[in-house]
Amino acid sequence: MKFGTKVIHAGIEPDPATGAIMTPIYQTSTYAQSSPGQHKGYEYSRTLNPTRKALEDNLAALENGQFGLTFGSGLAAEAALLHLLDPGDEVISTNDLYGGSYRLFTKVFSRYGIKFQFVGMQGTAEIEAHITEKTKLIWVETPTNPMLNIIDIEAICAVAKKHNIMVCVDNTFATPYLQNPLDLGADIVMHSVTKYLGGHSDVVMGALVVKDEALAEKLYFIQNSVGAVPGPQDCFLVLRGIKTLHLRVQRASENAAKIADFLMQHPKVDKVYYPGLAHHAGHETAKKQMRGFGAMLSFNLKEDTAEAAAKVLEKVHYFTCAESLGGVESLIGHPASMTHAAIPREERLKVGLTDSIIRLSVGVEDADDLLADLDKALG
Numbered sequence: 001m002k003f004g005t006k007v008i009h010a011g012i013e014p015d016p017a018t019g020a021i022m023t024p025i026y027q028t029s030t031y032a033q034s035s036p037g038q039h040k041g042y043e044y045s046r047t048l049n050p051t052r053k054a055l056e057d058n059l060a061a062l063e064n065g066q067f068g069l070t071f072g073s074g075l076a077a078e079a080a081l082l083h084l085l086d087p088g089d090e091v092i093s094t095n096d097l098y099g100g101s102y103r104l105f106t107k108v109f110s111r112y113g114i115k116f117q118f119v120g121m122q123g124t125a126e127i128e129a130h131i132t133e134k135t136k137l138i139w140v141e142t143p144t145n146p147m148l149n150i151i152d153i154e155a156i157c158a159v160a161k162k163h164n165i166m167v168c169v170d171n172t173f174a175t176p177y178l179q180n181p182l183d184l185g186a187d188i189v190m191h192s193v194t195k196y197l198g199g200h201s202d203v204v205m206g207a208l209v210v211k212d213e214a215l216a217e218k219l220y221f222i223q224n225s226v227g228a229v230p231g232p233q234d235c236f237l238v239l240r241g242i243k244t245l246h247l248r249v250q251r252a253s254e255n256a257a258k259i260a261d262f263l264m265q266h267p268k269v270d271k272v273y274y275p276g277l278a279h280h281a282g283h284e285t286a287k288k289q290m291r292g293f294g295a296m297l298s299f300n301l302k303e304d305t306a307e308a309a310a311k312v313l314e315k316v317h318y319f320t321c322a323e324s325l326g327g328v329e330s331l332i333g334h335p336a337s338m339t340h341a342a343i344p345r346e347e348r349l350k351v352g353l354t355d356s357i358i359r360l361s362v363g364v365e366d367a368d369d370l371l372a373d374l375d376k377a378l379g
């Protein structure tokens, strides 16, 4: 099955009871048993729910995996994965990662004796230097936020395999339409379903997808034992959102490419960070491991101040100033004062995150309107 067919059909059957084409919202916590222990595969909705099952099977297919698991948020999915680890275990993470993941690692799981190390993943040398016999997991996020750095998934998986270390890739920015980490050697794919998979800024949800059955069994045990599962209504909304994932990401990526070209020419703009641009440091790796360059981009201003950036954010009309990303509507953000405000300024500057960096989550509106909006706001 090709991707555009999978989003509509994979894991989704007409409802066996009624023939309903759309997966019903099975808004039930429990299921009738004809005799103790005699049931139709469903006992209790923390363990399994038919609406959730359809979504989990669909997600597994989209990522070319075998097993999908959904959670109440992206961070809940990450927490479930980290529950595989024991005190004393070590995790090597990219140093350029989603702030909420960083907080979960350093402020929550490190208290349980798990050690996190944050390293640069442009090349594998820093990873190799940090591997010990206690290293159990390598955490990769690519493209990164907000600098849109690209990490070579295949190269990192090759190193991990030599040392028998699991690799998890946060595939939120790329989406399974553009990148499938399991095909590149990763063991686990994580998604903030809140973003492109949901796609309409109306659900918070997370997911993990794996190929290996033994690993899946361990994760299902944690999903059921810890219990951070999403409700059936949200699963329905995501199933609905996914049906247009390929169309949305395709259009949003086209819009982003046009905006990147426009910003490159603009006299007020200094640098543009978009992996689709030939001068981007990760362009060749992106071409190798992605089927397109996505719809996230960042840029900074020649007048490199937070005040200058704020003026642009105040003047745009179709771009809404907000956190989050991946919805049909275009969003604009100022990482230094919003998503990345907790990072000290010197640390930010080291990775190129200057005071005027503006991040765009480009939506699926008409590109002409988006360009005119930015042109007006920059002028």
Ligand SMILES: *Cc1c(COP(=O)(O)O)cnc(C)c1O
Pocket (backbone or CB within 6 Å): 073, 074, 075, 076, 098, 100, 101, 141, 145, 170, 172, 173, 191, 192, 193, 194, 195, 204, 205, 206
């Ligand atoms: C939003 C996000 C998360 C966290 O997901 P939630 O659904 O907000 O819990 C993790 N990683 C990335 C890259 C994200 O953008």
